[in-house]
Amino acid sequence: EAQVTQNPRYLITVTGKKLTVTCSQNMNHEYMSWYRQDPGLGLRQIYYSMNVEVTDKGDVPEGYKVSRKEKRNFPLILESPSPNQTSLYFCASSPLPVDQPQHFGDGTRLSIL
Amino acid sequence: RKEVEQDPGPFNVPEGATVAFNCTYSNSASQSFFWYRQDCRKEPKLLMSVYSSGNEDGRFTAQLNRASQYISLLIRDSKLSDSATYLCVGLRTDKLIFGTGTRLQVFP
Numbered sequence: 297e298a299q300v301t302q303n304p305r306y307l308i309t310v311t312g313k314k315l316t317v318t319c320s321q322n323m324n325h326e327y328m329s330w331y332r333q334d335p336g337l338g339l340r341q342i343y344y345s346m347n348v349e350v351t352d353k354g355d356v357p358e359g360y361k362v363s364r365k366e367k368r369n370f371p372l373i374l375e376s377p378s379p380n381q382t383s384l385y386f387c388a389s390s391p392l393p394v395d396q397p398q399h400f401g402d403g404t405r406l407s408i409l
Numbered sequence: 410r411k412e413v414e415q416d417p418g419p420f421n422v423p424e425g426a427t428v429a430f431n432c433t434y435s436n437s438a439s440q441s442f443f444w445y446r447q448d449c450r451k452e453p454k455l456l457m458s459v460y461s462s463g464n465e466d467g468r469f470t471a472q473l474n475r476a477s478q479y480i481s482l483l484i485r486d487s488k489l490s491d492s493a494t495y496l497c498v499g500l501r502t503d504k505l506i507f508g509t510g511t512r513l514q515v516f517p
Contacts, residue, residue: 341504
């Protein structure tokens with residue numbers, strides 16, 4: 297089954313404790329991206345990747361890192377999480393060009409205390 | 410001004426009603442447009458792309474007015490299952506710009 301898999305689905309953690317949210321897709325998509333969704337602000341792009349070893353900042357990259365060592369994986373890293381990173385996070389992938397339908401993961405709800 | 414703006418709603422309509430949402434955009438997010446649907450706490454899913462000539466998919470019609478910089482979504486014969494948040498999305502270079510969404514609640 298074609299899918300985008302995010303882990304974990306839910307995480308409660310404390311300020312400053314490094315964490316990684318994994319994202320994996322099995323559709324051989326070139327384009328992958330991370331979004332955060334907050335009430336009243338909608339989905340905002342954090343980082344995106346056009347292909348292996350190619351990553352670019354989205355609109356809200358501060359406090360996040362990503363890597364794209366393999367085509368299928370695009371982990372999101374919070375080196376020193378802070379409470380303002382409490383949010384619902386979505387990973388998405390698509391073929392290129394970017395105007396193709398985006399396939400989203402189920403979401404990861406992060407709470408940083 | 411936000412690149413893509415929507416009325417958050419909620420729009421409360423009875424089953425069978427016709428409802429329309431508008432979305433305005435700024436020049437930077439104007440390559441291509443889409444409507445996504447998001448159910449509560451779920452991931453967004455593509456509803457339809459929006460073409461300059463307007464396009465229809467069953468009960469759904471999308472239109473683009475470049476002169477006035479807005480996109481519309483019309484839903485005819487609303488069903489209870491149409492209750493969701495509808496996200497207007499623009500494309501800027503390689504980035505998708507999401508509106509905050511318009512919430513629709515269809516009641517019996």
